[in-house]
Amino acid sequence: MAQTEAELLDNPVAGQPTLILRSPDFHAITDVVAGAVERTTPLGWWLFFLPAVALLGLLGAAVAWLFWEGIGVWGLNIPVGWAWDITNFVFWVGIGHAGTLISAILFLFRQRWRTSINRAAEAMTIFAVMCALLFPGIHVGRVWLAYWLAPIPNQMGVWPNFRSPLLWDVFAVSVYGTVSVLFWYVGLIPDLATMRDRSTTRTRRFAYGLFALGWRGSVRSWHHYESAYLVLAALATPLVLSVHSVVSMDFAVSLLPGWHTTIFPPYFVAGAIFSGFAMVLTLMVICRTAFRLEHIITLRHFDYMAKIILVTGTMVGYSYATEFFTAWFSGNPYEAFTFMNRALGPYAWAYWTMITCNVVSPQVFWFKKARTSIPILFVMSIIINIGMWFERFVIIVTSLHRDFLPSAWGYFRPTIWDISCLLGSFGLFFTMFCLFVRFLPMVATAEVKTVLPQADPHWPAAPERQTRDHGIVVNPAPEGVS
């Protein structure tokens, strides 16, 4: 329905798709986005926020008990020394990849459709990285010594081992978190100024004004601003690819069969983008309906995202196949055993859950009907995130649970505290996201306005400047421009 409307509005001359439906003017964009923040809190928001806060409380309790009692409250033990903690960490870092992909890589490729979803996706990235940073922080055991991860001069005269991928990870994820916050905040400045200028109360004017830094929309400012934004995008692009590559090296640099493979960095990055886009879908499907943004976040946007999910999901499937090929082709019996054990051993249920969710189910996105159906997109986004959580579980736990000596074999079972930490991290994520949509403009209005046709200074404002020939709109040469 809306899709055909979008197709009708496509500009055949410029060859550009119409990204925003219902031809709104600039003010209508501001109104619908800022209005969502300004009106009184809708009841539906509490329906999401209160359960999220309850889960956040559960996280607090689980972490407090963990600190009090020690790592033994979790189900991990030798041979499975890493279990749900690191699974959750890799899962959340992966989710955090879509935001920067949308804001940086799609920006460099001039994918103008990103403007409708980049703000919310960047926010999602930051909250996912917060959840991710939690797990390595709390799994170190003696959490009060976690500062040993940082190269801080200390009375012991010792320094961290910079040759270790685990330390690369500390730097990669914390730099990624910092750069994501900077990117997001720089994008927010013009919209915070919009909120400031629309505010009706002193509190709002002060709060938004403080963080808007006195932005005046000056073209001299936009000039430096756009340069900074481009530079940040160019920096974030290799960064986003490096973060999950470094995370994968936590595994790949070890000598463990199932972890020690060179395919891990690209395989992890593809999986991260895959799961991140799925989470963007989950959130956007809810937000566009809840905040009446169907004309800004259109079915066309979902269509594009579903295509990216199909591509990255297929890359992930290819990686699964390559791992098996390598295990066979290497002729290494331990490697071959690990992979046979993955598919047919005690954790076969987890492996086939992963394959079903990540490789089989995304094939539905070959069909445009599926890519533009909101219920299918929503269900698929949940399935993919379940599958990607299982992927990390399969990689970590199945590689560890049967090591070289059969007498040391084991089977990992989560405890109630493992489950509480995972559920609680969702509480943290959704609490932050609910606060974000309540207090900050969830669509980058200044950027969405630039993709409206009337934002082009050479756009013919008066109808007489257009000539219609066989239904094709022809733009005359702009006047006064050499």
Add this chain to the structure above:
Amino acid sequence: MPLLLNRLPPGPHYGLLAEFATPGDLYHACERVRDAGFTRWDAHTPFPVHGLEGAMGLRRSPLPWIVLGTGLTGAALGFGLQWWVHASAYPLVISGKPYFSWPAFIPITFELGVLFAALGAVFAMLGLNRLPMHYHPLFRSKVFERVTDDAFFISIESWDPRFDPSATSQLLQSLGARNVELLES
């Protein structure tokens, strides 16, 4: 000129503020104001209008050079830290590698280069734009509140050598300004 100092025109008037209806009107008006030889003036838009910096005759932003500098500084600091720690401050044989095993230092060198470059980009942007500046004479104008919504403005400051309250106001009106306002400083 000091980078972070607030530069506002002296005297009782800040300058003239003229509103334009569309990005196109603003674009053509900017070309004429530029060609008339004004130097201390600015345009204000709710979103970056493509090509407007050319219509205003702005030079390229020096920001990428600043970012190059901070990025290389970060990378050098990162590499230097690892070198110093592993070869001098705390030499340990790990996995039989030499103390100065530089290929293992590349990831953190890269990360710190990106961190410093990103911080450099943000702070250079704020510095070049003289932000934060929470007070500005333009905020006295009521119509200017719409600059972050759907209004397009040109402001010409009173200390421009070619500024004359009545002649400049007439110029702006002849360029299609909707209303022209004289702002106090």
